Amino acid sequence: MSDNTDVADWWRTSIIDMEPGRIALRGHPVEDLIGNRGFAQMIWLMVTGKEISGQRARLFEAALVAAVDHGPQAPSIAAARMATTCGIGLQSAMATGLNMLGDVHGGAGEQAVDLFRAIEAAGLEELKATLDRWRTQNGRFIPGFGHRFHKPVDPRAPRLLGLVDEAAASGEVIGSFAKIGRAIEAHLADERGKPVPMNIDGATAVIYAELGCPAPLARGFFGLSRSVGILAHAWEQREQGGRNKGPTPPQYRWTFDGA
Amino acid sequence: MSDNTDVADWWRTSIIDMEPGRIALRGHPVEDLIGNRGFAQMIWLMVTGKEISGQRARLFEAALVAAVDHGPQAPSIAAARMATTCGIGLQSAMATGLNMLGDVHGGAGEQAVDLFRAIEAAGLEELKATLDRWRTQNGRFIPGFGHRFHKPVDPRAPRLLGLVDEAAASGEVIGSFAKIGRAIEAHLADERGKPVPMNIDGATAVIYAELGCPAPLARGFFGLSRSVGILAHAWEQREQGGRNKGPTPPQYRWTFDGA
Amino acid sequence: MSDNTDVADWWRTSIIDMEPGRIALRGHPVEDLIGNRGFAQMIWLMVTGKEISGQRARLFEAALVAAVDHGPQAPSIAAARMATTCGIGLQSAMATGLNMLGDVHGGAGEQAVDLFRAIEAAGLEELKATLDRWRTQNGRFIPGFGHRFHKPVDPRAPRLLGLVDEAAASGEVIGSFAKIGRAIEAHLADERGKPVPMNIDGATAVIYAELGCPAPLARGFFGLSRSVGILAHAWEQREQGGRNKGPTPPQYRWTFDGA
């Protein structure tokens, strides 16, 4: 592009620069990146423009690994399996599953990062006040805690927090957001008289906040992660066969509410 | 599920097994995988059910890294940028870009794996005959070679082939498909009297064939890889702003062909 | 555009011509069409470039009306309902349902039109030979006949065929494809010793063939039609509420096939 004076300014990007025979991604010749960056490192570089390594890279990789799948009951996974039986292409089946992610399914990570940053800004001593203000604005549901399926504990969360502790011990992250996450967990347990443990959205949000990631990217990264399970299930369904599979077994139609 | 006698047989999977408080992915407790598998290793395990490590993992990671982006002129990238300016969610913008991948955009990798396996089955000495038969069935276009933009060489291909050579030298892959790819390249150059170098689809197809990957998964993996560029561009466009951006600058409308 | 010498030739269309303050669709000022064409007439005009009226328009309208819905067991409908509970926008929920339509779900209409035209070309007296040749190329499944749910009869088909008979009686269509459809139905009943009645895909294909519609447009029109049910169900689900609804009731998880 540097030698093309006929450039339209309609799309502008700092991500990629290309000429015939040359591709640079975030300033690096692509052939220098291939074989020298792991896929997670490449994701971070492409999306944020910065390098990631060491314990920080390990945390990012863990967050991506943790969220890949939650079974065919998750709408994102189910849609991809159903789509496969409808005879659309594998990538369209993946896109169909990914399109399911929105405010309710796949959105809690972003909300949790926002909440954690609000608590950090106000100070831990103001935890109760910040949570109450959050509820007033956003509803009673605290993103990142509790789980309608995993009781008593979402098995992914303690493991992810443990990795944050290791990274904090090494000095590569501060650990302030792990502290905030645990404080919310304790506070909610007090409030409700029973555990309300951190879930996958809360634990990955701790990691994304520790890594300085803007809150909406928590959703984008969840999307990349869940795309792995979406592909795995779409491929498995394709191998299994089945034509035009609806959501439920045939004997379970639906309830007719009309006259 | 083992204690639930009320299981419907409508969806069956070997990928994930869950109960409240327990998630196993491909037989491994999820907390054992988090922090102990790289994201690329996790992708391979989820999709194929097998582990990948060493030079084979390095090749897989390289294939994923190499295909992440080809600029806002690629329909998959452009659609995500346009979608972002239309005010849909980040994950829906990603899905919109991913949905662009089909037979023509993102399909050549699968076709190239099929071709390479056909050549391997018939033997390299039958290369010309196999290529001619391919053309008869599939059209004159040989998937994986040549490029309408990158002349004289797609910079990603030689680097990827070099990594295959390294892996073959270590004994972790055989290298037969790299040999096949180079043979096709030489043959096409003879035929046309000018280079027709391997492109990203051919080079990643060499890797997927070396790794024993079923051909359609070349498309699935390309989809995961391109999703990274899709997310990066959607995020960048979101930060840049812009409302309702169509594909071309306003002075470029379209040509009206009617009366 | 006629006075704009700076037009790029990248997109060319005969469908719409615009300047500030002026929109012409298929050559007609838009304000002349608004209020003077029914929605179905507008669809035909926009897609084919031709006008439709009288009995032909009545048939087209009937085909669009007939296919709007087949209940939440249909993947297209289910996906839109699930998507709504995931918190994505109404139009994205519609798109998610529409994306389910492919070769298996929503593809039979196109295949049936192709078959009917093949039978017309070869002549009715060659019906058996043409059907046998079809099966050799396409598999044993004859598109447009039989139904895995509606037995003994898909209630939409006889009504649609009756409307074709009325249009043929008026002289506005020939009726040859209705004759072909009934001949196939009789032939299949002979073959299998039990009725294999025409279904919605076969009946709408009779109409699209009578109207001279290219076969792939049968799919496009099915998509428009089904979009109506998709919107209705998405809207109803939105009013009902529900968060993150997967495909099956919670007690119906899935069968784990792994070790």
Added chain:
Amino acid sequence: MSDNTDVADWWRTSIIDMEPGRIALRGHPVEDLIGNRGFAQMIWLMVTGKEISGQRARLFEAALVAAVDHGPQAPSIAAARMATTCGIGLQSAMATGLNMLGDVHGGAGEQAVDLFRAIEAAGLEELKATLDRWRTQNGRFIPGFGHRFHKPVDPRAPRLLGLVDEAAASGEVIGSFAKIGRAIEAHLADERGKPVPMNIDGATAVIYAELGCPAPLARGFFGLSRSVGILAHAWEQREQGGRNKGPTPPQYRWTFDGA
């Protein structure tokens, strides 16, 4: 379903009731609707559960006709054309275009209905105060008025308003929202010292408000309407050919902003 005591309550609907051989839509046997309802009447019945006829049906049909297309510069149309050249199915190409509709592209109709109802509730004499309060909450942009392309007038709006006048003259609608729309138009012209005419979103919003339609359905109906142009353009592009067409002509790459 009435004789099936084994019904799961997971999906509930008043829209469709089915048994083998019987389909009822909103309480009507489907074969009674086919041939006896126009497509627009069917849309209204399916989505709202109520019948529509006479001048009210004419208005609804006009709103659907008016919004079908705005050329390949509209992201919804462009995406469908690009998708077609990428080799995905016709219905997936339609879904890709439809997925572009969101808050910014295809959202103004809903916002305008909300605004018109707010003005009606407060009374026309409070117009200025209501508009000012709207701006405080929603930003300076008044949905439904002005147009970045169509100056001085969006040709669809006066025609649609004229049809509302005709329906009001017949007594089938009240005409209060046409009055509100014109009042806003006059007020904005006073404010800015130049015309800010009603556009397609404002004019269709007048109609949807007159018909008692919930505001979000304005978006759903816009989606159905625009799906027509999306199909038309996807089909035309398919007939034209073209492979892997990005958004801009090749000489217009993009501007590289990085180092």
